Amino acid sequence: MPETDFWARLASALPCIRSQAAARDQGAQYPDDELRSLVAAGLFAATLPISYGGLGFGMPGQSAEMARLFYQLGHASLPVARLYEAHVNALHLIFQYGSPAQQQRTAEDTLAGEVFALWVTDPPKGEALRLEDDHLQGAKAFCSGAGRATRALLTAETPEGIRMLVVPTNAARHIPSGLALSGMRAAITGEMAFSGIPAGPETWLGAPGDYLKEPVFSGGAWRGSAAALGGLGALLGLVRDELRGRGRDAAPQQRARFGQIAMAHEAARLWVAQAGEKACGLREPSADIVAYVNLARIAVEQLCMDALQATQRALGLSAFMAGAEAERIGRDLAAYLRQPAIDEVLDIAAAHYFATPLPGEFT
Ligand SMILES: Cc1cc2nc3c(=O)[nH]c(=O)nc-3n(C[C@H](O)[C@H](O)[C@H](O)COP(=O)(O)OP(=O)(O)OC[C@H]3O[C@@H](n4cnc5c(N)ncnc54)[C@H](O)[C@@H]3O)c2cc1C
Structure with missing residues (x-):
């Protein structure tokens, strides 16, 4: 898609995002329709490299486009911008550290409308998520898009250090909680449980320690x-x-x-x-x-x-x-x-x- 079409499509999606924001906040509702409209506008693929069907936003020389995109989304709805940011962050890490097969799969998933989350925060009380015998044990806290995002990039402890993994979220469980944030309610930030979910080498992203690598x-x-x-x-x-x-x-x-x-x-x-x-x-x-x-x-x-x-x-x-x-x-x-x-x-x-x-x- 040429870049000019992208901005025009984004401009036509923004009024709906803005007009829905109050109702989403009031009901603490995930912005399903808004995200669907952004997927349809090609927005979720904008950050993919051009060779994978994206626009390469956020790649060297393309920070201004990424800044403009985040500004416009944040202006219309901070929760939608937050959900989008997690997706972009996950894709960025997959294209930094993933194998060619993982990158190809991610591009296909993204173009098909899958929404990626980035769940890396361990629960304040209790144990950090860990990887044992190719299975996950434990939970993640403050997960935006909890129960709604369809793919997740996670961090888990292993004997070799912290490892990133990318998993489908259908087998994970959204843990109900009486606690809720007073702001960003539509981002649905909650706790997700992963115990028992298989996470073999095909789900591993990069090497242990990569997640914390600078810059x-x-x-x-x-x-x-x-x-x-x-x-x-x-x-x-x-x-x-x-x-x-x-x-x-x-x-x-x-x-x-x-x-x-x-x-x-x-x-x-x-x-x-x-x-x-x-x-x-x-x-x-x-x-x-x-x-x-x-x-x-x-x-x-x-x-x-x-x-x-x-x-x-x-x-x-x-x-x-x-x-x-x-x-x-x-x-x-x-x-x-x-x-x-x-x-x-x-x-x-x-x-x-x-x-x-x-x-x-x-x-
Ligand atoms: C809307 C929203 C959505 C989020 N979505 C996600 C998500 O999808 N995935 C995810 O992984 N995370 C998510 N997070 C969590 C986020 O990544 C952070 O973990 C969280 O925001 C930390 O906030 P905090 O203010 O409690 O941080 P803290 O780091 O606890 O900081 C609170 C205060 O304590 C100070 N402090 C920190 N450590 C120490 C210390 N050891 N000793 C003394 N003082 C200390 C800090 O400097 C600060 O002043 C989300 C957060 C928000 C607000």
Whole structure:
């Protein structure tokens, strides 16, 4: 499919995603129809290499397209963007570490509409998922698309180290839980049990230890930042519209708040563009890429949180009305920003820049 057709098809799928977002949030419903429309638009194959029938988004030189795609999805619905990001992440790892047969199968599955999940978080209490005698034992926590994604890339402990596997999800069990996230409800983030499921060598991806190899492990975080930026863009638009609509856009304090949100949006956009370029380009030493993307991740998180606070101050209680768009998007964004180990990530980046100048720093 030519790229221009792709953007046109995406543009025609977005209004439905946006208009369904409130109902999906309210019912904590998986966005089945929306994902189907994106599969039909060719979106789930966009990240496949061109030689496998995709558009090669996210490959070297194509980070801008990937950033644009995540921005637009995050703007329309952060849960849909999150589900899509997991799919892209899984495909990225399979095309990084998979055998030719695994890559071929993944491309065929993707073109046939299978949705991949990436379930790598072990339950906070209890044992990590492990591989024993070619069978899985244990569960994964915080699984987006739990019970709905049709393929999953998992990490499991083995005596040789942590190994990635790709399995169909039909034999796994969604564990019901009384606990639910307050935001990102439509991403259906739950616990999945895998005990007893066969996982022979044909399901193994790469070698033990590959999952944590840099710069791929940390570098991929830029995609989540790009999706979060889309959510920030949605808030920016809502503040603009609501302040204008209520005749409050001439108040200097409100203009200052709007200006703060606009600055946050632009700063985050620049971080995301640079981080994407570095993570996809792979032209620099691994440690430089990792430090930069880590810094970008924390910067975007902080900028989004600042913008969220300014939004709540600008709109007042209307940003807290159940059912209001700003309330839902704020809730989704706040939850989505909770990504692992922020202290450690900032620490690693800061340590790097103690020893190495920042890009553009003149010494
Ligand atoms: C909407 C959503 C969807 C998700 N979907 C998936 C999915 O599909 N698959 C998946 O695998 N995961 C998923 N996750 C989970 C995600 O990958 C992270 O595991 C999770 O978001 C971690 O969040 P946390 O804030 O609890 O992190 P934590 O890392 O626990 O951080 C919380 C705080 O504790 C600090 N901290 C961390 N470690 C330590 C320590 N050892 N000592 C002291 N302080 C510490 C951190 O710096 C931070 O300040 C999802 C998460 C969200 C929000």
